[in-house]
Amino acid sequence: MTTxxxxxxxxxxxxxxxxxxAAYDTTATDLTKVTALYDVQSVQTVVQNLPAAATMIALTEDQWALTQGAQNIWVQGGALLYPARYYAAYDTTAAQPTSVTGWYDTWTLSSVTSVPAASALIAVSSQDWSDTKAFRLPTGRGVQDGKIIDYTPAASPVPLATQAANALTAAASATWANYGSMGVAVPQAWITYQTALKAIAEGTDTASTTLPAEPAV
Structure with a gap:
């Protein structure tokens, strides 16, 4: 039989x-970068000049599309360090939902020493990356179960001392309007109330966990 x-x-x-x-320096022992990109089916490709396939990284069609405009495609251990290019960062130790803490176009960065590992990031499609009106926003975005969601974190509780200081300012205004401005003696209940607020605000009262009730008179 003939073949x-x-x-x-x-x-x-x-x-x-x-x-x-994607070709790279195969002798590099640490991080290195892609040095050349090849479409082997392009009519402009000179086959005789192509490196062996075993010395390069095969790219998917989507990854090839992502190479447009990429200046630094990072390689480590014979593989793309950030294969999806675009990523969202978040606190992986936080309870979810949690806020997105940053956005990375990893193929344009001159250094990735401060970028988390790809496994600790959420990959973002090029379409979502380009959507800076509804998706890639500086605030109001979060992570839950591996997905990017709308998320606004709850406001941090106001410290009791700050609450006391604010209440003390309001009480001083109220007592002046209701009593001092009319030359009337301030009731003892209001004096006691403001003294308690002052102690909490200044930190001399460390036992209270709530503000005293405002007097009814």
Whole structure:
């Protein structure tokens, strides 16, 4: 039985089974960058100049599209360090939902030393990345169960001392309007109330956990 010779296209497909590839310095022992990109099916590609497929990283069609405008595609251990390019960061130790803490276009960064590992980030599609009116916002976005959601964190509770200081200011205004401005003696209940507020505000009262009740008179 005779075997038909491979056509040129078949030979290329056998040697480079993927269509898209990223070349890098295979001698690098740490982080390195993609040095060249190849579409082996492009009419402009000189097959004789292509590195061996085993020395490159095969790219998906989506990853190839993401290479447009990318200046620094990082490689480590023979694989793309951030294969999705666009990511959202969040506190992985926090209870969810939790706020998005940052957005990264990892293929344009000159350094990724301060960027969390890809496994600690949420991958973002190029379409969502480009949507700066509803999706990629500086505030109001959160993470829950691996998805980006609308999220506004609850306001932090106001410290009791601050509450006391605010109440003391309001009480002083009230007693002046109701009593002092008319030359009337301030009732003892209001004096006791303000003294208690002052102690909490200044920190001399550390036992109270709530503000005293405002006098009814």
């Amino acid at each position: 038909a010779p491979l056509t040129g296209a078949a030979m290329i497909a056998a040697a480079w089974p993927a269509r898209y590839y």
